Amino acid sequence: MNEDRPIDALNNSRGSRVLLKLKNGTEMSGTLKAHDLHLNMWLGDVEIKKEDETTKYKNMLIRGDTVLYIIP
Amino acid sequence: MNEDRPIDALNNSRGSRVLLKLKNGTEMSGTLKAHDLHLNMWLGDVEIKKEDETTKYKNMLIRGDTVLYIIP
Amino acid sequence: MNEDRPIDALNNSRGSRVLLKLKNGTEMSGTLKAHDLHLNMWLGDVEIKKEDETTKYKNMLIRGDTVLYIIP
Amino acid sequence: MNEDRPIDALNNSRGSRVLLKLKNGTEMSGTLKAHDLHLNMWLGDVEIKKEDETTKYKNMLIRGDTVLYIIP
Amino acid sequence: MNEDRPIDALNNSRGSRVLLKLKNGTEMSGTLKAHDLHLNMWLGDVEIKKEDETTKYKNMLIRGDTVLYIIP
Amino acid sequence: MNEDRPIDALNNSRGSRVLLKLKNGTEMSGTLKAHDLHLNMWLGDVEIKKEDETTKYKNMLIRGDTVLYIIP
Amino acid sequence: MNEDRPIDALNNSRGSRVLLKLKNGTEMSGTLKAHDLHLNMWLGDVEIKKEDETTKYKNMLIRGDTVLYIIP
Numbered sequence: 355m356n357e358d359r360p361i362d363a364l365n366n367s368r369g370s371r372v373l374l375k376l377k378n379g380t381e382m383s384g385t386l387k388a389h390d391l392h393l394n395m396w397l398g399d400v401e402i403k404k405e406d407e408t409t410k411y412k413n414m415l416i417r418g419d420t421v422l423y424i425i426p
Numbered sequence: 427m428n429e430d431r432p433i434d435a436l437n438n439s440r441g442s443r444v445l446l447k448l449k450n451g452t453e454m455s456g457t458l459k460a461h462d463l464h465l466n467m468w469l470g471d472v473e474i475k476k477e478d479e480t481t482k483y484k485n486m487l488i489r490g491d492t493v494l495y496i497i498p
Numbered sequence: 499m500n501e502d503r504p505i506d507a508l509n510n511s512r513g514s515r516v517l518l519k520l521k522n523g524t525e526m527s528g529t530l531k532a533h534d535l536h537l538n539m540w541l542g543d544v545e546i547k548k549e550d551e552t553t554k555y556k557n558m559l560i561r562g563d564t565v566l567y568i569i570p
Numbered sequence: 571m572n573e574d575r576p577i578d579a580l581n582n583s584r585g586s587r588v589l590l591k592l593k594n595g596t597e598m599s600g601t602l603k604a605h606d607l608h609l610n611m612w613l614g615d616v617e618i619k620k621e622d623e624t625t626k627y628k629n630m631l632i633r634g635d636t637v638l639y640i641i642p
Numbered sequence: 643m644n645e646d647r648p649i650d651a652l653n654n655s656r657g658s659r660v661l662l663k664l665k666n667g668t669e670m671s672g673t674l675k676a677h678d679l680h681l682n683m684w685l686g687d688v689e690i691k692k693e694d695e696t697t698k699y700k701n702m703l704i705r706g707d708t709v710l711y712i713i714p
Numbered sequence: 715m716n717e718d719r720p721i722d723a724l725n726n727s728r729g730s731r732v733l734l735k736l737k738n739g740t741e742m743s744g745t746l747k748a749h750d751l752h753l754n755m756w757l758g759d760v761e762i763k764k765e766d767e768t769t770k771y772k773n774m775l776i777r778g779d780t781v782l783y784i785i786p
Numbered sequence: 787m788n789e790d791r792p793i794d795a796l797n798n799s800r801g802s803r804v805l806l807k808l809k810n811g812t813e814m815s816g817t818l819k820a821h822d823l824h825l826n827m828w829l830g831d832v833e834i835k836k837e838d839e840t841t842k843y844k845n846m847l848i849r850g851d852t853v854l855y856i857i858p
Contacts (some may be wrong), residue, residue: 357728360748360756364775368429376494377738377780378449388432393777402445415436416495417465420449422736423776440501448566450521460504468504487508488567489537492521512573520638522593532576541636559580560639561609564593573689584645590678592710594665612648632711633681636665656789664854666809676792684792703796704855705825708809716798720820720828724847737810737852753849782808783848 364389364424372397373425374416380404384414393418436461436496444469445497446488452476456486465490508533508568516541517569518560524548528558537562580605580640589641590612590632596620600630609634652677652712660685661713662704668692672702681706724749724784732757734776740764744774753778760776793805796821796856804829805857806848812836816846 355363364386372386374395384397395418400411427435436458444458446467456469467490472483499507508530516530518539528541539562544555571577580602588602590611600613611634616627643651652674660674662683672685683706688699715723724746724781732746734755744757755778787795796818804818806827816829827850832843 355748355755358750359747360750360754360775363748363756375726378494388427388429388435390430390432392433394432396427396435411497413498414495415432415498417490417779419491419494419779421777422738422780423774426773426775450566460499460501460507462502466504468499468507476510483569485570486502486567487570489562489565491563492566522638532571532573532579534574534576538576540571540579555641557642559576559642560638561634561637563635564638594710604643604645604651606646606648608647612643612651625711629714631714632650632709633706633709635707636710666854676787676789676795678790678792682792684787684795693816699857701858702855703858704791705853707851708854715820715828717820718822720822720826720847723820723828778849779851781849782810782852783846784849785843786845 361389361393363389366424367426370390370426375425376420377422378420390418393421393424395421433461433463433465436498439496439498443496444445447494448492449494450492462490465493465496467493505533505535507539508570511568511570514570519566520564521566522564534562536567537568538565539565572585577605577607577609580642583640583642586642588601591641592636594636606634609637609640611637649677649679649681652714655712655714658714663710663713664708665710666708678706679711680711683709719749719766721749721753724786727784727786735782735785736780737782738780750778752783753781755781793821793823793825796858799856799858802858807854807857808852809854810852822850825853825856827853 367386370386371383373383375381382400382402384400387398388396389409395416397414402409432436439458442458443455447453454472454474456472458467459470467488469486471487472485494495511530514530515527517527519525525547527542528544529543530539532540539557539560544558546553583602586602589599591597598616598618600616603614605611611632613630616630618625623636655674657672659675663669665706670688670690672688675686676684683704685702688702690697727746731743733743735741736783742760742762748756749759755776757774760774762769803815805815805844807813814834815835816832819830820828827848829846832846834841836851
């Protein structure tokens with residue numbers, strides 16, 4: 355891992371499931387297909403859980419500035 | 427897909443319907459006509475759903491910094 | 499339309515009425531006289547509707563970072 | 571008017587009274603003495619109205635990022 | 643006064659008392675010792691008034707992005 | 715320590731536990747594996763405490779603009 | 787003091803106690819060990835007071851954009 359470029363470590367998660375926590379509290383999971391240095395991400399097979407409900411989307415482009423953290 | 431430029435993947439959605447979720451919670455759908463790297467978008471045949479009401483606009487320019495995610 | 503520059507499409511609205519929705523929820527309409535890439539806009543014959551009241555201004559300069567979307 | 575530089579149109583208001591609406595809802599009026607592209611402004615003979623009270627200041631420097639719109 | 647550089651007009655207030663209003667509503671006064679283009683300021687003999695209480699500080703460095711306006 | 719580059723001092727915490735306080739009030743601890751100048755961080759063995767509950771994650775990428783402070 | 791670079795005046799506080807007020811209202815004191823132009827700071831022997839409670843940390847890296855003002 356390049357210790358000065360933490361976002362590069364996301365490269366190892368390409369094609370794998372990641373868990374996302376957004377600044378507004380939303381949690382979602384998806385398959386990471388692409389990302390850039392702003393944490394803009396292209397996700398596949400997304401699931402957004404909210405209380406008892408789960409919403410599913412085949413693909414999603416998420417704006418990086420809304421992200422709190424990413425769990426690979 | 428260029429894995430380092432997730433926003434480029436929106437090019438495949440030109441002319442197709444996309445679903446938008448904004449940071450203020452608003453959901454809308456429209457036909458993607460143009461977009462840039464800030465996610466500023468030009469949309470056609472927009473529908474904004476709010477509870478039981480649907481508002482329709484023929485065209486809309488939306489400011490990218492208000493976007494949470496885009497579903498192609 | 500240049501598909502990579504959605505804001506340029508506003509050029510076609512110069513001299514026409516546009517509807518604006520701001521991030522604080524305010525809606526207003528006006529004649530678009532000038533705009534830049536930040537969506538700073540110079541508007542003429544502005545009407546701001548708020549419940550039953552309408553306030554009118556002959557000219558207005560609006561700061562682009564307050565804009566949610568523009569309806570041409 | 572240069573249609574790509576809406577802020578330049580404020581030059582015509584130098585020495586005249588302008589009405590300001592700030593993002594926090596405050597309204598004030600003053601004589602525009604100087605401004606820059608961020609909408610930082612130097613105002614003279616400022617009046618801030620708040621319910622029944624009016625506060626007056628001989629001069630004020632206002633930070634541009636707090637501005638919602640300007641009425642010349 | 644250089645009409646395109648309103649912040650430069652603060653130079654005339656060096657060594658004088660200024661009144662500050664911050665974005666969080668706080669009001670304070672102090673002697674302006676130094677400032678930059680972001681409105682970062684070094685103030686002397688600062689007084690912060692809050693209801694009936696006045697807090698005094700000999701020196702203060704204030705971050706410019708918290709400033710709403712400055713009264714010279 | 716380079717006194718003009720406080721973030722560089724985090725280099726001494728590589729491989730050690732750090733405590734994080736986020737702007738939304740969340741507290742978490744983890745092993746610092748990588749960081750950049752925006753305070754984007756890659757953490758291992760993360761524990762998020764919230765009242766009586768502790769959530770654990772093996773790895774986490776956290777967006778730097780959500781950080782309030784870091785305790786090495 | 788360089789009047790155009792107010793943040794440089796913090797150099798005189800290296801090794802001394804400073805009082806910090808954050809944008810979220812938190813007050814803390816510490817020994818200033820390092821700072822940069824964004825007001826990122828490395829502090830030693832930090833004390834955070836909150837009502838009757840005082841929390842102490844041996845070292846802290848604080849993100850500059852959370853700072854309201856600094857009292858040397």
